[in-house]
Amino acid sequence: MKETMQDFDPERPEDFDSAHAEYARLRRECPVAHTNGLGGFWALTRYDDVKRAASDPLFVTSVQNVVPKVAFTGRRPPLHLNPPEHTPYRKALNPLLSQERSETLVPHTRALSRELLAPMVAKGGGDICVEFSSHLPVHVFGEWMRMPEESLATLHDAGRAFILAVHSTKPESMKETSLRLYEMARDLIALRHREPQDPTVDPTSALLAARHEGEPLPDELILGTVRQVLVVGMVAPMVMIGSIAVHLSRDPELQQRLREDPSLIPAAIEEFLRLYTPYRGFARTPVCPVEMGGRTIGKDEAVALVYASANRDEAVFPNSGEFIMDRPNIAEHLAFGRGPHNCPGLHIGRMQLRVALEELLAATKHFALDGEIVVSRWPEIGALSVPLRFD
Known part of the structure; x- marks a missing residue:
């Protein structure tokens, strides 16, 4: 019999801080919580429970892998398959x-950061x-996927549309926007078939060249993997980056400390x-x-693993x-998950955050909030819109 208890409401309006206050309450009062919202699910809010479910083979990803459920258009490895598949x-x-490999992308990431920040600096914020x-x-x-430059604007628009559809929790919008990303994945695979690249440097070519038990x-599933990779990062x-900007706007002393000593930025x-941590909705289901x-x-x-x-x-x-x-125990954080489905792109993720923050601090003498913060909804948590004023 399905659980019907409502310990919290995942669909109520939130601000930048309210979700964290709610999770602190659940950790104290109801660490394994249930809700009927977003299709009904359990939420694990304590560290040990989340770490266990992320690593225990009794909890699988093949039934549902995020809350709310968004996979309506086919299986997308690796996330949608269990080990060893x-x-x-x-x-x-x-x-x-x-x-x-991630560090080879630093010059490109730095140049992009400066290019994107320049018009914001020129107008005093954004x-x-x-x-x-x-x-x-x-x-x-x-750049990592070695996609044609002319495809990137389309990827940005299609990916953003999918993210907004997920936040709307409307299945038809999720399907429609996901299918647009599948079209881009098909086009990229077709391009690699016509113009093969070195599989040691090109992700799509690496998938096409891979063999399992002697078979391609x-x-x-190659299509699903490329589709997953296109948007997951x-x-x-x-x-x-939005959440960091909010924090540093609220703590100008830390902002200035990092600006004066960039060697502190990695820590x-x-x-x-x-x-x-930007994820609260990665899901598992017990067998x-x-x-x-x-x-x-x-x-x-x-079961949502509320990282x-x-x-x-x-x-x-x-x-x-x-x-x-x-x-002293910062290495124990779970921002990149644990177990067989830990984030494989953690090095690229860290690199992007490091370079972005270095360039934001270098381009400004000070920045502060300059409007309303718009926050994300499940499965993410954090800022989607952060207006800043640059000094």
């Missing part, structure tokens, strides 16, 4: 996502999400990742009933709502 796709892509961080990851991932990967950097990025937090989660019931809450668990990170440089 997902392994050939990770094996093909992981070498191209190494830290060494929306750091709409004008900067919604474009930067598209072009960085486009299935065409429809777009949202988190956009939201994270600051790790604490920002913990404090403003059998599971006891957690004194409650029974039924077989195939959706954004886990990373503020006071039992693991004391004074968890505060920014503390060089936390």
Whole structure:
């Protein structure tokens, strides 16, 4: 029998801070919570529970992998497959996502950052999400995917439309916008068939060249993988840069400290990742009933791993709502997940945040909020629109 208890409402209006306050309440009072909203699901809010579900093979991704459910248009490896089925796709892509490979993208990322910031500096400010961080990851991932330059504007518009459709929680809009991304994936695969590239540097070619037990990967799953890769790296950097900008606008002393000593930025990025983890809706489903937090989660019931809450668990990170440089256990944060589905693009993600913050601080003497913050909805958490005034 499905659980009907309503411990929280995931669809109520939020501001930049309210969701974190709600998760602090749930960690204290109801750490394994249930809601009927967004189709009904469980939410794990404590660190140990989230870490367990991310790593335990009893929790799978093949039934539902995000809340709200958005996969209506086919399976998209590696996320939509369980180990060991997902392994050939990770094996093909992981070498191209190494830290060494990510660092080769720094000059391109820095040039893009300066190009995007220049008009904002010239007019004394602007929306750091709409004008900067919604474009930067598209072009960085486009460079990594070796996409034709003329496709990037289309990818930006199609990806943003899909993200907004997910936030609208309207299945028909999600399907329509997802299918546009599938069309782009088909076009890219067709281009690689016509004009093959080196599979040691080109992700699509690496998938086409991959073999599992001597056989090529299935065409429809290669398509799903390319479709997944096209958009998966777009949202988190956009939201994270917006959230970092909000924090530094509220803490001008820290803003100036980082501006004066850029060597502190990598450590600051790790604490920002913990404090403003951009995902709360990655999901798993148990293959059998599971006891957690004194409650029974039924077989195939959706479970949200609320990483954004886990990373503020006071039992693991004391004074968890505060920014503390060089936390002794900062390496334990779950911003990039855990287990077989940890984020394979973590090095590119860190690199983008580092370079973006370096360039934003270098281009300004000071910046401050200059309007209303618009926040994301499930499955992300953070800022989608942050108007800034530059000094």
